[in-house]
Amino acid sequence: MVIVNTCGFIDAAKEESIAAILAAVDFAHERGARVAAVGCLVERYRDELAAELPEVDLWCGLDATPLLAALREAGSGEEGAEGHGAAVPPPRRLRPVASYLKISDGCDRRCAYCAIPLIKGDYETVAAAEILRGARAALAAGAKELVLVGQDTSRWAQPGWGGLERLLAELKALEPAPFWLRLLYLQPDGIDEALLEALSRHSVPYVDVPLQHASGAVLRRMKRRGDGALHLDLLARVRAALPGVAVRSTFIAGFPGETDEDFDELLAFVREAGLAVAGVFPYDAQEGTPAATLPGQVPAALAFARAAQLGEAVDDVAAGFWRALVGRSLDVLIERGAKAGGVAVGRCALQAPDIDGRTLVRGAVVRRGQVVGAVASGSVGYDVEADAGRRNP
Ligand code: SF4
The missing domain is CATH 3.80.30.20 (tm_1862 like domain)
Known part of the structure; x- marks a missing residue:
């Protein structure tokens, strides 16, 4: 089952949600999967959406009960379906940062x-x-x-x-x-x-x-x-x-x-x-x-x-x-690690995940989830460049 979590806040979000549902329908139906559309847009416009998009298998607003029931049903249906579950590799799980x-x-x-x-x-x-x-x-x-x-x-x-x-x-x-x-x-x-x-x-x-x-x-x-x-x-x-x-x-x-x-x-x-x-x-x-x-x-x-x-x-x-951060020491939480000679990507504490810029760190061999000390050496728009290791007093 492909689940599309929708937003109904402003028109741009509604359009993006509908585009995502349509893309999910194409993707899922080619593979014999079902599509569930959930979330705020569905909560607000369920009847209109259901009339316009009959290809969607399940509409579920903010109460997740129907989705959970469908997932349970799909899960129990897989038990004993020889080879079916095993054919799908488990998703690669990254440690959450x-x-x-x-x-x-x-x-x-x-x-x-x-x-x-x-x-x-x-x-x-x-x-x-x-x-x-x-x-x-x-x-x-x-x-x-x-x-x-x-x-x-x-x-x-x-x-x-x-x-x-x-x-x-x-x-x-x-x-x-x-x-x-x-x-x-x-x-x-x-x-x-x-x-x-x-x-x-x-x-x-x-x-x-x-x-x-x-x-x-x-x-x-x-x-x-x-x-x-x-x-x-x-x-x-x-x-x-x-x-x-x-x-x-x-x-x-x-x-x-x-x-x-x-x-x-x-x-x-x-x-x-x-x-x-x-x-x-x-x-x-x-x-x-x-x-x-x-x-x-x-x-x-x-x-x-x-x-x-x-x-x-x-x-x-x-x-x-x-x-103005250039020259300042920063702790950087690494989201994409780097090997020797590479550039790690993370955020300093002044940057929130998903919505703000990034801090690019040179000179560190680091893994995702580590925090490294670095000194800001430049900025490009909302992104910060930093060199690992050197700490100003
Ligand atoms: S969520 Fe509440 S505080 Fe925020 S814009 Fe809407 S009504 Fe105003």
Whole structure:
């Protein structure tokens, strides 16, 4: 069975999901396999998808029960099917370097543009015991980094047990140490002094804070708080608590009602904010969200042009952040090892897995999962080049 995990967040993700389903159908049916499409897109558009794509054998939204039942059935069907199971070589398993732990799901915030609450529903925490169990299992399997995720991680708390500060402390005390701990998707108004203190003690110096815009008027229409001045104040507090921190953010260009002045405010903010990396998205109206029917919809071509301009500004500013690392000592977690004379590929603590740049290390004979000391010797965009072994004092 080929399983396609889909996303239904924005149109580009929906199109990519459907393309992946179609590719899976071709691939699987040539080989006599079945196709299951699962996840958020299916949760939201199951009936329409099932009508349009009858070639898919199983549709399964966020409740995995039908998928698990089908897998059990397929597994039991293989028992005794002579030679069939043995003909498929087991997949090559790489030791996990970084492991994601979901600490919450859903969101109560209702930003005007966002379909996630429509898909995922209200905010729910994962219990501390379950998170710790997942962390122990990941570390036992060889993970050297735990990445905590959820739509709104900063508000995690378990009544009678404690909040994020305790969770971070308990996770960081797990064995085998050392490993990196990273937290993604901290909403700006959830970052207080207690959390910054906990991050400074337990996590890598990395803060992922979706700011979305800098114009107070646009943020109000988005049903979000803050403005450029408050964002800068937050970034100053983050940098005071976590010296050298890499700040990642996301922005939307072309939100309904965004004027040239609003966009200029956003551009000016990005040039001042010193971000290490940011995702920039042209506004993409999602059916069922309040923003889709707001007056003042920005023409798509203008939203794309603004997003491109903002993306260039982010690239420029971020290049300065990574260039400034040259000469500094870095620990690099290796994701692809190297033999003598080769170049190993990994990440320093300022780079999150899957979404950020890489650090290329010369002069090290290393294996995947090892951490090597290196000194940054250059940067190319969001990637860092480093030489192993030499350590500055
Ligand atoms: S906080 Fe994030 S997930 Fe929640 S509604 Fe806003 S954009 Fe969507």
